[in-house]
Each structure stands twice: as structure tokens, then as C-alpha cells.
Amino acid sequence: MADEAKAGRQATPAAGEDGPKFMPTLTYEGPSMKEKVEELREKRAQFEAMGGPERIERQRSQNKLTVRERLGLLFDDGTFMEYGLLAHHQSQSPQMQGRFTPADGCITGIGEIGGRRAAVIAYDFTVMAGSIGMVGEIKATRMRELALKERIPIVWLIDSAGARIQEAAGSTFARSGDLFREQVVMSGVIPQVAAMMGPGAAGTAYIPGLADFVPMVKGNSNMALAGPHLVKAAVGEDVSAEEMGGSEVHCKVSGVGDLEVADDQECITAVRKYLSFFPSSNLDRPPVAQTSDPLDRRCEDLIDLVPANPRKAYDMRKLVASIVDDHDFFPMKPDWAKNLVTGFARFGGRPCGIIANQPMFLGGALDVNSADKAARFVWLCDAFNIPLVFLMDCPGFLVGSQVEKQGIIRHGAKMLFAVSEATVPKITVVIRKGYGAGYYVMNGRAYEPDLLVGWPTAEISVMGPEGAVNIIFRKQIEAAPPEQQDEMRNQMIGMVRDQISPYIAAGWSFVDDLIDPAETRQVIGKALAVTESKRVERPWRKHGVLPV
């Protein structure tokens, strides 16, 4: 019977006048459709089990969720469509033989976040430490292509030891590297988020380097161009992954991280919230949210918050929280370059990016890091059609030999460049100080604000009265008898101070209006509505020459 069936399935030529003919297969004795479906179900279950119970337990013991739990939190219920579940490594390398790598350690797919689609590439540490294998990278490449074609955001959940060197330790490396170039092509076209939820060494460290938003889970995540073992081998340094590239380092010192978060849940929540401010791509406008916070809500607390004495500091974060919808502000890089506050909020439901000087740190003066922070934030908002709101209280750029050695001119130029280039609606409120180039980079009159208003405390000038007197009247003061010099200087400082008045700037119509501080919220909200259809044409160029 078996032999007959076999024979029946093998086509045998039949002799005839018209040449050879083939007998059709008439019998089929393979598994039934039901059995095939059962086999598929079993295989899927096997692949969905990731690296197995033991490794999943280890993942949990480190206070980490599994990759599938993370995706469950990231996407709206029932919306995730996975690509490449049944993929696994195809390597012929001896080190890879006998290894089973479900999904090849990299889950990819598309789901909805707050009702809008986003693509994901999520590394699974339970499968060969989430290393990037060749098949996993084929999947990731497909996801990058789909995200770009669909014009939807892409999110990486990174928990990965980096490249899988068991597959490719040699010169086949010569063909690799597409991922970073593709990220650059996608930059400013679709939002890119790289959530650091575990290690991200080498290959997975430049992904966040090129992404727009990088939250880092405290204690569990780290990123470095090389992990501790390679560092030891290459330069002899003994250092742990956490010391070298933990959230403490990147969110407070290097500025590579954007937000330190307590755990996986908080991280995913931050990703969802971040994307809520963004359009799906640069072709769209950012979505307007519903809010019950009235736009004409007066912020009387600001009258007491901000000292009229321009020398006294106050907490700018409180000012920001007071004026935005529901007091809800989403900070970017809050623990790095703290002399400048950057982040997202809404006025009357309309999203905007806020850039505000923080007098609590460095007196609100700008230094190299805050200039970088501002430039990057402005480019981010401008790329995705998110209006900018500048809250100015800036005594200027920090001066002195220290900052010159750090290249303050180069870094300050970056901020000038970004603010000048931005064509999204730009609203400026001068709270108190607007001095020198600080006034320019905080979007002063020459930088095309669509509305420029000041508080009655606004003081705009090329420099403070003391500095001006030291330059203008130095010779006269030095020529006076020593006992009269102080009085003379003070008199002249008073004269110059009288020239610094918001009513002079308003009298020339260089500022559009002076406003009651309690109405700041309402004024910004109205301005965002008024400037909604802004269009700016610039002369054609391939690109500017960025002062980096």
C-alpha cells in the first residue's frame, strides 16, 4: 500500500504517440489541514516562548519585563501584528550549531499607540542576550522600510548585548552597517524612539545616538560604544557597564539620554506620552488633544513666583507648570544642562515645544551644554511641525576663559543656527532678562517670532548697565579723583539703567505687546491658534553648514 502510494505520487512517463505524458498525482497521504494547522500552532507556541522559562525567570529577577509584556504595554490592546515570529538563525558557524533562537531574539511588528500606528523593533534578552543576528537584522531592516514607507513612528526597545559575534566575528562585517545610515535617512521624516530597557552595547548604542527620544530605565539600562569586556581588552580600563553608561551618566552628565525612568512600566508610559505630542510623520500636523483646562485661566500665582528684582532667582519649572494645560509638562533632558528647561506641553490642546531659561542654575545663563540641548530640541520640533514657545529670562551666554576653551562660540552658533532655521510658529515671552546674544537665541525680534511679548519686568539690552558703564565711561571714571569714582560710576549706571525699559522696546513696536503675567497662558494659547497656517519659504540649498 505504502509502496503503491509512493509510486502513485511519482510521475511516470507513459508511452504514447504524442510523446511522454505524465500521470497526475491522484492520492495524498500527508497530514490533514487540521494536523498542519495544529503543527503551526505548536511551532508558534514554541517561538512565542522566547528563550525558555529559565531565562525568562532570570529576566524577571532583574526587575525587567519580558519583551512580549513590554509590547503588551506599548500597544493598544489587540492591535499588534507581528512580523517574523517564525524566524530563527540560519548561521553555519560552529558556535551557532544546536542553538535555537526564536524570532532570532528580535520581535518586530506594527501596532497602535493611542489609536495611531507605530512600528517596533524589540530585542529579547532571553534569546542569546538580545544580540543582533543576521536574521534578526533582516527583520529589523524590513521594519525600518515599512515604517518609512507607511510614514509611521519607529520604536526600538533595546535590551541587547550588541552584535552577535558568534555569527560574524570576521570580515563579513564589511557588508554591515545599513541600520545607522537608514536611521539618518529617516531622521526628521518619522519620529524615532529608542527606549533603553537593558544593555545597549556597541551596535545597539548608536541606535539611541541617532534616535530622537531616549528614555533610560534606572539601574537596568546602559549604553556604551563598547561593553566592559571589550573596554578591558582595548584600553585596559576596569569599569562596570553601569559606571560607564548607566542612566546616571547619560541623563545627567553626557546628555545622550533624555529621561531617566524608574522601571519598564514607566519607560513604556513615557514612550507613549512622548509620541502623543508628535504627528505620525513630518507630512502631518501634531494631533490636538481634548482638554478641560480653560485657555483663559488666569495664572495669578506667577505674580508671586517671579521676583521683580532681576537679580533674584526663581524656579522656571514652576512657571511652566502654571501656564500649560492641566499643569502637565513632559520634560526632555531635565537632569542635564539644567540651566535650560526643554520639553513638551499643550495650550488649549495644541502641542508645543517649550524652551525656557532656568535662573536656578548658572543664573539662567547659557553654556555649551544648554546651547546643544536647545539646538537639538529646536531641530526636533521644527522637523515635526511642533510650534516653539520661548520663555526668556536669560542674562546672556556665560563668558570667560573657561567657556571659550569649551568652544562656547561654536556651541552657541548651533543654537543660533537652529532657532534661525526653524520655520514652525515661534512665540516668545520675555519674562525678565533678554541680554546680548541670549536675547537673539531665545528667539528675539530678529529671529522671526510670530508673536513677541514681554512682562512689565522685561529688560532687553545688549548688556547690563554695569558692563556697559565699564566699557563706555571707563576713561572718564578713571580720570576722576579716586574718591569720586564710585559715585560717578553709580550715577552713570543709573543713567544707563533708565534706557533699559520694556516701554522703550514696546514704544518702538519691537515687542508686540506687554502683558499681565497672569495672562501668559491665554496669550500663548491664542498665538498658537493665530499662527496655525504659517508658511515660510527659504532659498534653495542642499543643506546649511552646521556649526557642530
Next chain:
Amino acid sequence: MVEIVSEMVANVWKVLVSVGDQVTEGDTLVILESMKMEIPVEVTVSGKVEEVRVVEGGVVQEGDVIAVIS
């Protein structure tokens, strides 16, 4: 021992504590003056002021020790 350092170059405008004073976290030790602003330097730990290394009218550089707290 915790050293409180200056985060920027500045003039020392007011010194508000003396050696031997007890301070609590968040207290202002000195007020610097830089970039047209008063910049309060707060103590980051509670303890006793062991040393004050600045005087009113003096200048501090970024990273200079302002006071030592034990």
C-alpha cells in the same frame, strides 16, 4: 566630609555661614554674583561647617571649593 564647590566663575557677594555652624540640606551657604544674577549656593547635606574657603568680595572659579561640611 563633603566639599561644596562652585558650579561657575563668580564674585562672592555674601557669606551667610561661619565655621562651626550647623546647617541642614538646602540651606544657603553663600550667595555668588555672576552674569547679573545672585546665585545662591546651597548645602547638599546636613552637618557642621568645617571650613569656609571664600571671603566676601573674592572670586571663585568653576570647581573651587566654597565650604567643607562634616
